[in-house]
Amino acid sequence: MNITDLDTPTLAADLDVLERNIDGMAQHCQQLGIPLRVHTKTHKVPEIAKLQIDAGSQGITCQKLGEAEVMVDADVDDILIPYNIVGKPKLKRLTALVQRARITVALDSEETAIGISQQAIADGCVVPVIVELDTGSGRCGVQSPQAAQRLAQQIMKMQGIDFQGIMTYPSNVRAKPFIEETLNLLSSDGIPVNIISGGGTGSEAASKEIGCTETRSGSYVYEGMTRVGNSEMLTPERCVLRVIVTVVSTPTPERIIIDGGMKTFTSYPPTPYGHIIEHPDAKIYGMSVEHGHVDVSECSHRFKVGEQLSVIPLHQGMTSNLHDKLVGIRGDQVETTWQIAGRGKVF
Amino acid sequence: MNITDLDTPTLAADLDVLERNIDGMAQHCQQLGIPLRVHTKTHKVPEIAKLQIDAGSQGITCQKLGEAEVMVDADVDDILIPYNIVGKPKLKRLTALVQRARITVALDSEETAIGISQQAIADGCVVPVIVELDTGSGRCGVQSPQAAQRLAQQIMKMQGIDFQGIMTYPSNVRAKPFIEETLNLLSSDGIPVNIISGGGTGSEAASKEIGCTETRSGSYVYEGMTRVGNSEMLTPERCVLRVIVTVVSTPTPERIIIDGGMKTFTSYPPTPYGHIIEHPDAKIYGMSVEHGHVDVSECSHRFKVGEQLSVIPLHQGMTSNLHDKLVGIRGDQVETTWQIAGRGKVF
The missing domain is CATH 2.40.37.20 (D-serine dehydratase-like domain)
Incomplete structure (x- = not known):
């Protein structure tokens, strides 16, 4: 047709450009030596997520639980939801999803952690979680390394919830002291950190520099004004x-x-x-x-x-x-x- | 629940407020003596369209053909589409819809009229149309009474397409000379005018004053910042x-x-x-x-x-x-x- x-x-999507963007970011991250976990909120299309995984992404990111459900339905397995899951209907959906695929969620408060813990206990599962740090974006996130340590300690005492690490957004070298101090405090408590997740298209090198174990990039897949900055590009x-x-x-x-x-x-x-x-x-x-x-x-x-x-x-x-x-x-x-x-x- | x-x-919709808004506009138009044809682009919900019809609206307005299809599927019968229907896929959909319900479409060019005429002839139906006037909105619409007359004359010569009248948006007393001159020119040609459609929530009195046979109001149904003008209201x-x-x-x-x-x-x-x-x-x-x-x-x-x-x-x-x-x-x-x-x- x-x-x-x-x-x-x-x-419509120009498939030649799409493939070039996907391959380009995969190569960029490989050269930097930082694992990529693509963010799918830009496209929300399972087929595109699979192209990104085939190109080397180690799983995906979904901003909302409903998006993760769609991706699991399409057989995508390894998903980070960098969002506080709050409220009974969502908690039930989360534990149902955790039993179908590898799901990790971020959180920034004891209230969110308790909700997940209680639902997971009731439903007989364990939810892997990471703690979000506010390293300057002024959105969600704990406000200090000490607050991160406190929340990690609380999580370690809860059942049904498994502390896996920390995350920040966007990745920026200014976040380095916050992250390093948090890691030091967690280390002194003997709390292991498996995941240090950074993100934002264009900040892959910064994610590497501040010690992340993965970088979340999304908008690169399509490009557009909000990334290239002016209409001439x-x-x-x-x-x-x-x-x-x-x-x-x-x-x-x-x-x-x-x-x-x-x-x-x-x-x-x-x-x-x-x-x-x-x-x-x-x-x-x-x-x-x-x-x-x-x-x-x-x-x-x-x-x-x-x-x-x-x-x-x-x-x-x-x-x-x-x-x-x-x-x-x-x-x-x-x-x-x-x-x-x-x-x-x-x- | x-x-x-x-x-x-x-x-969510507060049903008490919804019913009050619907009844209020119906009464307002009845008091003014101007028939109401609600615009459904604000809500896009067939059930709400039916509440509006039950309250006295003489049919509905849909800005896009796809919205009209949804409304016909829900048994709404009398629909104005104040939009140029252009291109083979849409023309086929239009003639299919015209054979299922009472549909009127607006247009502003000979090209649009020819497209509708040819498809209607091919599909054995007649499409009622009205000519859109640009009375100051600077969007679609013919630019002068003479251009409206010319287009009406062209439509009158075509088969499969039935000239029904004129429309403007938004209704404004400044549009009165344009409309009156157009009506005079059409009258001198012996072209009957059944519909003079005006519109825009808040312009019901203006629609009456400039001689409209109906007024299209949409956003009143929900209200909101773009109508009330400031957040205090x-x-x-x-x-x-x-x-x-x-x-x-x-x-x-x-x-x-x-x-x-x-x-x-x-x-x-x-x-x-x-x-x-x-x-x-x-x-x-x-x-x-x-x-x-x-x-x-x-x-x-x-x-x-x-x-x-x-x-x-x-x-x-x-x-x-x-x-x-x-x-x-x-x-x-x-x-x-x-x-x-x-x-x-x-x-």
């Missing part, structure tokens, strides 16, 4: 995703309207809201919920109703989350269609 | 939706983290990204993809891991589109669960 036969707006050579859209209106010589807006691309700023591959001079200056407003005043091309365009979206993970399917293309041919099975699994 | 037993983040008394979340981390006395971020609430600005009903002094100042970052420095309440909060999101239509299910609640009880059947139907 030719891509021009697709209904639009359709989310949003070129087809680096970016996997494109939203194939149709021109549905040409109301004035300066403006065309495409059939995708905020519910197709997200409303994530800044403008232009995407890079039109065929006509880089055409700028998506505005979006309604279902319309994209494009300034074509600097284009010599005369756009026609019915014409298809390929738009590289800005925030590829957010855009991906709005679509049910991902069409894999090579050149102008449709090679495969994948369900974005983890889409919408926010719980 | 009590809402505290729900897994989170869960999208984001009160439970007016707003239907809430995202029920759980506190998953309390890393510092000033900061808590909730289990919903950009993929739960959208990244639509401004901050605070939502109104926390139980603690209005707690401000959602930041969002990661799956974390909400809340400043609780002005709260006397001491938040605990595991505590549930109810957050009124900013852009209720965008938020609704991120969730598969909507839980209907009354007080603290779950009364029903609806599939958001039109979610993700961007094509």
Whole structure:
């Protein structure tokens, strides 16, 4: 099938670029000597996770339990969930999942640890956990090496929960003293540390330098504005995703309207809201919920109703989350269609 | 079931407020003497569309063909699609739908009209259409009364397509001369006008004043920041939706983290990204993809891991589109669960 036969707006992945990005990161980490654990929140597609594992990733990362369930259903085995699992419904789902696959979860409080411990005891299993450190990101995480030590000590006393190590995000050399002091305190307590997990695409070398046993990288798989930093680098050579859209209106010589807006691309700023591959001079200056407003005043091309365009979206993970399917293309041919099975699994 | 037993983040609708909003708009339009055709892109739930029809709406509006298909599947009959239907796959779907229900579509170009005409002839049906006028919104629409007349004349010559009238968005008294001149030109050609469709929540009186035969209102059903304009008016008394979340981390006395971020609430600005009903002094100042970052420095309440909060999101239509299910609640009880059947139907 030719891509021009697709209904639009359709989310498509350039498979050549996808494979190049996956292989490139795998080689990068191998050269650095830091094991890679890919983060799948960017794509949420089990088939892509398997391509990444085949390329050498030692398992995957899922930000939400629901995403991990989808991946286990697709026979992915080794999963880190770097997220506090809280509340009875999720705790039951967690222990059910732990009995089906190798699952490790991060946590940062005694309350979270107690919840996991009690549910694991009730369900007759053991949940491997790591303690999250806030080494400067200002999100979750214990605030000091002493707090990490205290929480590790508490975990060591609980049943049904197995202390495996620590994690930080994003990896940064400034985190080194926090991590080293934590390791020293745990060592003085005789608490073994098997996992030191770092992460964030672009911080692989930092993960190595601060002593991590693995690095979590996700957005590299698609690339996009939030990583490359400016639209001039949003070129087809680096970016996997494109939203194939149709021109549905040409109301004035300066403006065309495409059939995708905020519910197709997200409303994530800044403008232009995407890079039109065929006509880089055409700028998506505005979006309604279902319309994209494009300034074509600097284009010599005369756009026609019915014409298809390929738009590289800005925030590829957010855009991906709005679509049910991902069409894999090579050149102008449709090679495969994948369900974005983890889409919408926010719980 | 009590809402505290729900897994989170869960999208919930306060049914008392929903019913009040639906009845209020129905009465408002009845008092004005302008028929209402609700826009369903805000909720995308067939059951809510039916509540609106039962309250007096004379049919519904769907921004995308895929949403209309979902509504017809749920036995909603009278649907306006105010959107140019372009391209072979959609044209085939349109003619299939026209043979199942009363569907009217808007268009603004001869190319769109020809596409519909040819497909309708091939499939042996007739598609009712209206011409969209750009009366100042700067999106789709013909640019002048003369252009509207020209397009209507062209449509009148085509088979398989039935000119029914005109539409504008949003309704505004400044559109009156454009509409009146268009009607005069069509009248001089002897072209009958059955539909003059206006729209936009809050412009019902303007729709009446400029001579519309119906007014399309959508966002009123949920209310929210994009309509009420500032967070001080984001009160439970007016707003239907809430995202029920759980506190998953309390890393510092000033900061808590909730289990919903950009993929739960959208990244639509401004901050605070939502109104926390139980603690209005707690401000959602930041969002990661799956974390909400809340400043609780002005709260006397001491938040605990595991505590549930109810957050009124900013852009209720965008938020609704991120969730598969909507839980209907009354007080603290779950009364029903609806599939958001039109979610993700961007094509």
